[in-house]
Amino acid sequence: MATRIGIETEQPSDGISLVRLSGRLDISSAAEVKQAFAGVVADHRNRIVVDLAGVTFIDSSGLSTLVSGLRTARQAGGDLRLAAAGAQPVALFSLTSLDQVFRLYPTVEEALDGYQGK
Amino acid sequence: MATRASDDVPMFEDQREIAATMDGLDTVHRHLAEFWLRLETDNRIAPDETWKVLFESAVAEVAGNIIRHAHPPSVFFMSLRAFPDRIESVLLDQGIPYQLVPVRPSADMRTALTEPDMDHGWGLAIAHAVTDGIVYSRLESGHNRWVIEKNLPA
Numbered sequence: 639m640a641t642r643i644g645i646e647t648e649q650p651s652d653g654i655s656l657v658r659l660s661g662r663l664d665i666s667s668a669a670e671v672k673q674a675f676a677g678v679v680a681d682h683r684n685r686i687v688v689d690l691a692g693v694t695f696i697d698s699s700g701l702s703t704l705v706s707g708l709r710t711a712r713q714a715g716g717d718l719r720l721a722a723a724g725a726q727p728v729a730l731f732s733l734t735s736l737d738q739v740f741r742l743y744p745t746v747e748e749a750l751d752g753y754q755g756k
Numbered sequence: 757m758a759t760r761a762s763d764d765v766p767m768f769e770d771q772r773e774i775a776a777t778m779d780g781l782d783t784v785h786r787h788l789a790e791f792w793l794r795l796e797t798d799n800r801i802a803p804d805e806t807w808k809v810l811f812e813s814a815v816a817e818v819a820g821n822i823i824r825h826a827h828p829p830s831v832f833f834m835s836l837r838a839f840p841d842r843i844e845s846v847l848l849d850q851g852i853p854y855q856l857v858p859v860r861p862s863a864d865m866r867t868a869l870t871e872p873d874m875d876h877g878w879g880l881a882i883a884h885a886v887t888d889g890i891v892y893s894r895l896e897s898g899h900n901r902w903v904i905e906k907n908l909p910a
Contacts, residue, residue, distance in 0.1 A: 729809065
């Protein structure tokens, strides 16, 4: 199966993961992303920032994946925050009221600063 | 909500046969992108980006459901139709009949999406919320038929 989403992980500082996604976060890529979240949490980098700048489309499976990642991170004592979401993801966050579940940041830098108490 | 699905003759229609696989989802998005382009070029209709991505969300949710329930190798048919007042998509597949759960209001979606044992079905709730009508019917031919419609901005 062709890869439909790009996933890059970085460790900007101790305990923090930056997960950059690009492409479609939907039924075709949800499992791969869920695995990536599980991997960084298992690595004790459970304060996660997800960079959505490159995500062009998200569906209900993608939303569920983000919620699953949030739950996994919080169970490990961390959190999962979203940054730089585009128009279509933001519309669905609002529609589903998930914008009240996640912390949404305009930029990755602001999300990272949030973890560092700036 | 009933659609007008309709005896109207569309100004423009484009139908594709699409593999009921994850690769088929790529075709769904490509089909939509090409449709928007032709709609603007040939028919001078250009809904804004938000309108288009919401319609695309609904179509992708229904197509995802079809693919999820398909037994490959199989295909489904997807039409996109432009009318003066709305855009429609009609999807036909030969899968088993759907047992649809009642669509809950969007206020319940957050709860459902955050339940640990969340099941599928919420995609259709999203699809309903972003369109002006979705009707599912089981045809005598053994096809499932989905009609999705969204009114064009006034």
